[in-house]
Amino acid sequence: MNIGILFKIAAVGLIVTVICQILKKSDRDDIATVVSLVGLVIVLTVVVQMIGDLFEEINGIFQIYG
Amino acid sequence: MIQIVSVGLVTAIAAMLLKSLKPDLAFAVTICGGIILLLCAVDLLKDTVSVFWEIADTTGLDASLIKLLLKMIGIGYLTEFSSQLISEFGSPSVADKVVLCGKIMILLLSVPIVKSLLELIQCFLAFV
Numbered sequence: 460m461n462i463g464i465l466f467k468i469a470a471v472g473l474i475v476t477v478i479c480q481i482l483k484k485s486d487r488d489d490i491a492t493v494v495s496l497v498g499l500v501i502v503l504t505v506v507v508q509m510i511g512d513l514f515e516e517i518n519g520i521f522q523i524y525g
Numbered sequence: 526m527i528q529i530v531s532v533g534l535v536t537a538i539a540a541m542l543l544k545s546l547k548p549d550l551a552f553a554v555t556i557c558g559g560i561i562l563l564l565c566a567v568d569l570l571k572d573t574v575s576v577f578w579e580i581a582d583t584t585g586l587d588a589s590l591i592k593l594l595l596k597m598i599g600i601g602y603l604t605e606f607s608s609q610l611i612s613e614f615g616s617p618s619v620a621d622k623v624v625l626c627g628k629i630m631i632l633l634l635s636v637p638i639v640k641s642l643l644e645l646i647q648c649f650l651a652f653v
Contacts, residue, residue, distance in 0.1 A: 461561040462532060468557055469539045472550035495547070502553045509560045514603070516567045520574050521599025522592065 464509065468502050475499075532561050552613055559613075563606060593638060597631050604628075 475498030482491035518524065536558025543551040574595065581591040604627025608620040 461564060462535065465532075465535060465539060465554065465557055465561065468550070468554050469543060472543045472547050472554070475550075476546040498547075499549060502550055506553050506556055506560075509557055513560050513563055513567070513606075516564060517599055517603060520567065520571060521595045521602070523596050523599040523603070 461509075464505060468505060471498055471502055529562060529565050532558060532565070536561075555613060556610060559606075559610070590638065593634055597634055600627055600630050600634070604630075 475495055478494050479491040482488070482494065536555060540551045540555045540558070543554055577591060577595065580586075581588060604624055608623045608627075611617075611623060612620040
């Protein structure tokens with residue numbers, strides 16, 4: 460289930476880097492920064508969701524109610 | 526076991542690859558790999574916790590003690606995970622503070638146990 464998420468994040472990183480390179484070459488640097496920001500935001504939402512799942516899982520076992 | 530090792534290797538390789546391209550995405554990949562490993566560990570942990578409860582039922586131990594014990598283990602587990610996560614982000618001072626708070630919370634949890642122990646000793650002394 461979860462190994463795919465890892466590849467998705469790496470893929471997003473690669474795609475964002477490629478797009479930034481292309482935009483930089485066609486001297487549209489402002490769009491390049493926006494694209495890299497959007498890529499970062501997507502990745503961070505996935506990471507935060509995973510952290511939430513982990514905390515729920517641990518809460519299920521140890522009943523910390525933390 | 527092999528799955529865990531393979532996930533670790535894949536995370537390390539992906540992080541190394543991404544480090545050269547985009548450093549901030551690299552640490553996201555390492556965090557996701559860490560979380561995946563921890564999810565596997567938590568699944569393994571589920572069985573041992575049920576054994577805990579069986580022992581508690583057979584020996585007739587007070588359920589609240591076991592609950593407190595499990596809570597302490599959980600807090601230790603969580604503080605360890607989050608402090609390493611924070612030091613991964615690059616601020617070890619905050620990570621140490623999280624560890625300190627975790628210790629204080631565990632201490633806070635242990636107060637009722639100590640109190641019940643003292644009461645137990647007092648009633649023993651009452652017999653003497």
